[in-house]
Amino acid sequence: xSITPPVTEDLRVEQLAAEASAPWWRRxxxxxxLSAVLLVWAxxxxxxxxAAIGVDxxxxxxxxxxxxxxxxxxxxVSLGHMAIVGIGGFATANFAVEQELPLPLALLLGGFxxxxxxxxxxxxxxRIRGFALAITTLAAATAVSxxxxxxxxxxxxxxxxxxxxxxxxxxxxxxxxxxIVPALxxxxxxxxxxxxxxxxxxxxxxxxxxxxxxxxxxYGINVGTHRLAAFLFSGFVAGIGGGLMVLxxxxxxxxxxxxxxxxxxxxxxxxxxxxxxxxSVIAAVALxxxxxxxxxxxxxxxxxxxALLLAVRFAPGGINGQHEHTMERIASLKAKRQGxxx
Amino acid sequence: xxxxxxxxxxxxxxxxIVAFGFVLIYRNSGVMNFAHPQIGMIGGFFFFSLWVEQSWxxxxxxxxxxxxxxxxxxxxxxxxxxxxxxxxxxxxxxxGVGGILTxxxxxxxxxxxxxxxxxGSGVVVEFWDMRFRGAALLVIGSLVVVTVGAxxxxxxxxxxxxxxxxxxxxxxxxxxGIDVGRMSSLTWAVSGALAGLAGVLVSPFINMDPFxxxxxxxxxxxxxxxxxxxxxxxxxxxxxxxxxxxxxxxRETSEPGLTELVLxxxxxxxxxxRPQSLGRxxx
Numbered sequence: 256x257s258i259t260p261p262v263t264e265d266l267r268v269e270q271l272a273a274e275a276s277a278p279w280w281r282r283x284x285x286x287x288x289l290s291a292v293l294l295v296w297a298x299x300x301x302x303x304x305x306a307a308i309g310v311d312x313x314x315x316x317x318x319x320x321x322x323x324x325x326x327x328x329x330x331x332v333s334l335g336h337m338a339i340v341g342i343g344g345f346a347t348a349n350f351a352v353e354q355e356l357p358l359p360l361a362l363l364l365g366g367f368x369x370x371x372x373x374x375x376x377x378x379x380x381x382r383i384r385g386f387a388l389a390i391t392t393l394a395a396a397t398a399v400s401x402x403x404x405x406x407x408x409x410x411x412x413x414x415x416x417x418x419x420x421x422x423x424x425x426x427x428x429x430x431x432x433x434x435i436v437p438a439l440x441x442x443x444x445x446x447x448x449x450x451x452x453x454x455x456x457x458x459x460x461x462x463x464x465x466x467x468x469x470x471x472x473x474y475g476i477n478v479g480t481h482r483l484a485a486f487l488f489s490g491f492v493a494g495i496g497g498g499l500m501v502l503x504x505x506x507x508x509x510x511x512x513x514x515x516x517x518x519x520x521x522x523x524x525x526x527x528x529x530x531x532x533x534x535s536v537i538a539a540v541a542l543x544x545x546x547x548x549x550x551x552x553x554x555x556x557x558x559x560x561x562a563l564l565l566a567v568r569f570a571p572g573g574i575n576g577q578h579e580h581t582m583e584r585i586a587s588l589k590a591k592r593q594g595x596x597x
Numbered sequence: 598x599x600x601x602x603x604x605x606x607x608x609x610x611x612x613x614i615v616a617f618g619f620v621l622i623y624r625n626s627g628v629m630n631f632a633h634p635q636i637g638m639i640g641g642f643f644f645f646s647l648w649v650e651q652s653w654x655x656x657x658x659x660x661x662x663x664x665x666x667x668x669x670x671x672x673x674x675x676x677x678x679x680x681x682x683x684x685x686x687x688x689x690x691x692x693g694v695g696g697i698l699t700x701x702x703x704x705x706x707x708x709x710x711x712x713x714x715x716x717g718s719g720v721v722v723e724f725w726d727m728r729f730r731g732a733a734l735l736v737i738g739s740l741v742v743v744t745v746g747a748x749x750x751x752x753x754x755x756x757x758x759x760x761x762x763x764x765x766x767x768x769x770x771x772x773x774g775i776d777v778g779r780m781s782s783l784t785w786a787v788s789g790a791l792a793g794l795a796g797v798l799v800s801p802f803i804n805m806d807p808f809x810x811x812x813x814x815x816x817x818x819x820x821x822x823x824x825x826x827x828x829x830x831x832x833x834x835x836x837x838x839x840x841x842x843x844x845x846x847x848r849e850t851s852e853p854g855l856t857e858l859v860l861x862x863x864x865x866x867x868x869x870x871r872p873q874s875l876g877r878x879x880x
Binding site: 332334379382383385386387389390391393394395397398401402403405515518521522525553556557559560561562563564565567568 | 629631676677679680684685686688689690692693694695696697699700703704811815818853854855857858860861864865868869
């Protein structure tokens with residue numbers, strides 16, 4: 256057990272400040288290159304099975320980014336996001352089949368439909384918070400899947416909705432090796448927008464509201480608007496996630512969106528930890544990909560619950576917490592070495 | 598009308614017994630145990646295995662089922678004890694436990710509904726317009742016994758007094774020499790036993806699959822919230838009212854999921870009108 260010298264904190268801050276003050280094009284090079292490599296690799300190398308996992312992961316990343324903003328930044332826990340994902344999915348299917356809209360437009364409108372549905376959950380959040388809000392969202396999600404998903408006008412009866420159209424900007428939406436490219440692009444865009452919101456004044460305001468809403472209000476931040484906006488954004492991207500799932504499978508039916516699976520998203524966000532979305536995205540990919548790749552059969556359904564329990568009980572800081580811890584250790588080692596060489 | 602009231606009364610009594618578990622734990626430490634329904638479900642299945650498959654005597658199987666539920670509940674509390682001061686973390690942790698229990702039940706007993714024969718089906722009590730069979734009488738009798746028994750225990754027993762003082766002010770209770778952690782463990786065990794009792798008693802009325810208690814969850818939660826998460830007699834009243842209203846609703850319309858919709862509207866309304874009924878210690 257060593258006492259961390261105060262120098263290290265300055266060093267870490269300096270490091271972060273240097274990264275932040277670089278011109279935008281220099282900061283953009285690394286993520287853009289990485290994204291390009293990822294897309295080329297995913298589009299050309301991945302086989303059928305792995306591409307299908309990739310599309311799933313892309314859909315979950317969209318949802319988890321929104322949920323990260325909602326839980327980690329705005330401090331509001333939603334336990335019913337699978338219902339919103341489902342509404343987005345069903346809306347996308349309906350726009351594509353009933354209105355015969357092109358698929359990208361249907362996906363976008365599906366996201367907006369999910370946003371509208373989120374208002375119903377977000378409005379009580381203006382008055383209810385914390386622990387009671389979590390219960391409200393869970394209850395609302397139960398009602399959505401028990402009532403709304405059995406209505407023929409939305410869910411198309413017991414067989415669900417089949418989507419015959421497969422043209423997504425020239426990609427084939429029901430061919431995973433093909434669809435993985437647009438799905439990943441959508442996920443990357445969602446990650447980019449979420450990160451930007453987090454770094455902007457809105458992100459700071461959200462964190463302030465989460466920390467202490469009375470102080471936030473005294474600084475002229477409209478607490479209600481920010482809380483509601485966080486819900487609406489997370490609803491929109493969750494809807495997009497649901498739309499991606501539906502387009503990939505070519506159909507929408509209620510059993511694709513079991514309300515109990517909402518906790519997988521929450522588990523991903525908790526495993527990710529506070530701070531940037533990096534941890535949550537890693538956790539989301541792990542929760543989707545690891546069980547699918549390991550082929551653990553019926554243990555797959557156990558993963559979400561177990562992850563949630565372990566994250567709550569043993570690792571409240573999550574992946575980001577671990578990462579920060581490691582970076583601080585590295586910085587303190589560097590400081591030590593500099594001290595020795597002087 | 599008679600059948601509506603007798604069915605509603607029976608179902609409502611089950612909802613109330615499940616809701617008691619929520620209320621007891623919440624009163625004790627401001628925590629909501631979302632693994633509660635699944636804990637009862639495991640107890641019900643264990644009872645099924647012993648009574649139907651191994652043909653043990655009814656009472657012995659019942660005691661074992663209830664005991665197992667109490668043990669699981671106690672184990673959940675011990676596992677999550679370091680987080681007990683954070684209700685949100687407890688809620689999430691218990692959700693995880695509930696998921697694991699559901700998975701275990703699916704793995705052990707499968708998802709095909711199991712049929713549990715009714716106990717004491719020869720006994721029929723009729724008055725006014727209502728008919729109660731043996732199993733229904735057992736449910737309603739249990740509710741009365743549990744409500745009165747818990748009332749007397751909390752009112753007169755020394756441990757009951759200790760439990761009330763922990764609920765009122767845990768710090769003052771500690772200074773008076775009361776072991777708050779032990780009281781919490783006791784509450785969780787009792788609550789688990791009640792969940793197990795509900796799981797066993799409800800089994801003749803439904804087809805048992807690993808999700809049967811999740812159906813009761815929303816109804817029990819609404820009953821507990823309507824009673825302000827405090828009073829057991831009020832919870833019993835709320836549970837029975839929900840049961841009767843539901844029976845009436847089911848008779849009037851065949852719309853699926855309508856009950857859930859109404860209950861959620863009630864829950865949100867309760868939390869909007871009286872947000873202080875929850876989050877006593879989170880504020």
